[in-house]
Amino acid sequence: DAKTTQPTSMDCAEGRAANLPCNHSTISGNEYVYWYRQIHSQGPQYIIHGLKNNETNEMASLIITEDRKSSTLILPHATLRDTAVYYCIVRGANAGNNRKLIWGLGTSLAVNP
Amino acid sequence: DGGITQSPKYLFRKEGQNVTLSCEQNLNHDAMYWYRQDPGQGLRLIYYSQIVNDFQKGDIAEGYSVSREKKESFPLTVTSAQKNPTAFYLCASSLGLQSSYNEQFFGPGTRLTVL
Numbered sequence: 001d002a003k004t005t006q007p008t009s010m011d012c013a014e015g016r017a018a019n020l021p022c023n024h025s026t027i028s029g030n031e032y033v034y035w036y037r038q039i040h041s042q043g044p045q046y047i048i049h050g051l052k053n054n055e056t057n058e059m060a061s062l063i064i065t066e067d068r069k070s071s072t073l074i075l076p077h078a079t080l081r082d083t084a085v086y087y088c089i090v091r092g093a094n095a096g097n098n099r100k101l102i103w104g105l106g107t108s109l110a111v112n113p
Numbered sequence: 114d115g116g117i118t119q120s121p122k123y124l125f126r127k128e129g130q131n132v133t134l135s136c137e138q139n140l141n142h143d144a145m146y147w148y149r150q151d152p153g154q155g156l157r158l159i160y161y162s163q164i165v166n167d168f169q170k171g172d173i174a175e176g177y178s179v180s181r182e183k184k185e186s187f188p189l190t191v192t193s194a195q196k197n198p199t200a201f202y203l204c205a206s207s208l209g210l211q212s213s214y215n216e217q218f219f220g221p222g223t224r225l226t227v228l
Contacts, residue, residue, distance in 0.1 A: 034216075043117075043203050043219030044156070087155070101217060103148075103155030 004088045009108040012082075018075040020107050022088030025069040032091060033064060034101070035073045037084040044087065047073065078111045085109070116140065117220035119204050124225045126198075134189045134223045136204030143209030145187035146217065149173060150201040162187055163209055191225065198227045 005023045012018040024033065035047040048055055048062045050071070055062045061074040075082055087106040117138045126132045138145065144163050148156040158171030162181040176195025181187050187206075191198045201224050205217040 041201070041222070041224070043205070043222050044217075045219070046216045049216070101156075101158075103157070105153070105155055 003102070004090060004104055006086075006088055006104065006107045008105070009110070011110050011112060012075075012078045014080060014111055014113050015077055018078040018082065018109060018111065020073040020075075020086050020088075020109065021070065022073070023070045024088070024090045027068050027090050033062065033068075033071050034089045034091065035060070035062065036087045036089065037082075038087070038106070039081075039084045047086075078109075080111050080113065083109060083111045117204060117206055117218055119202075119220035119223050122221065122223060124223055126225065126227050128227055129193045131193060132191050132198075132225065134191065134202055134204075134225070136187045136189065136220060137185055138187075138204075138206045138218075138220075139185060140206055140218060141184070142206035142218070143184070144207045145181065146205040146207075147171075147177070147179065147187070147189045148203040148205065150203060150222075156203060159189065198225060200225060 032049050032051050034049040036044040037047055038044040048057055048060050050062045050064050062071060064071045085106040085108050087103055089101050091101055120135045146161040147159040149159055150156050157173050159173055159177050160168055160171050160179040162168035165181055165184050168179050168181050176192055178190045178192060179187060201222050203222045204220040207217045
């Protein structure tokens with residue numbers, strides 16, 4: 001699975017959009033980009049995933065560049081409850097990779113009032 | 114409500130004692146996982162199971178053991194052989210082999226402290 005790099009920390013004002021970048025320059029053609037977040041002392045929570053196209057759900061939007069070497073998670077109107085560590089992970093679609101979510105250190109997002 | 118439960122939330126044990134952490138899911142998921150998280154670190158995979166009565170070692174299995182006798186349950190035993198057992202332990206489940214992508218659902222975690 002491809003490795004990812006993310007900024008260590010970011011700040012965002014409440015009510016504004018939070019844009020969290022992720023670089024995955026070694027991603028291969030069948031690898032998906034996943035985003036999870038972890039609020040302090042809780043289990044991680046799935047946010048969104050994508051392969052090539054941009055994706056949107058009730059929580060966030062995922063923008064993947066055309067060359068797939070980077071992506072951005074967008075929280076359109078950040079709230080204080082969005083303060084968490086956000087993990088960007090890439091993994092293959094094959095069943096043999098079922099177990100492998102390789103977790104980095106993520107981005108610690110602080111949403112400020 | 115469907116989900117994953119882990120108990121207890123906090124656990125204290127004396128050094129040299131084995132301890133078993135509980136993980137139960139009612140999501141009808143085939144695959145289950147155990148991760149360990151240390152302060153300021155990402156998650157590391159201990160063991161995983163794709164089906165009942167089968168499990169495989171993850172990246173840091175030494176000093177741990179698991180069983181998968183029922184689809185719903187995947188208990189983790191932290192043995193006295195684990196040199197640094199104090200950590201936050203997370204259990205997860207996913208649909209498994211039949212799913213081409215694999216969203217994992219996590220429990221609330223158990224914080225184990227060995228004194």
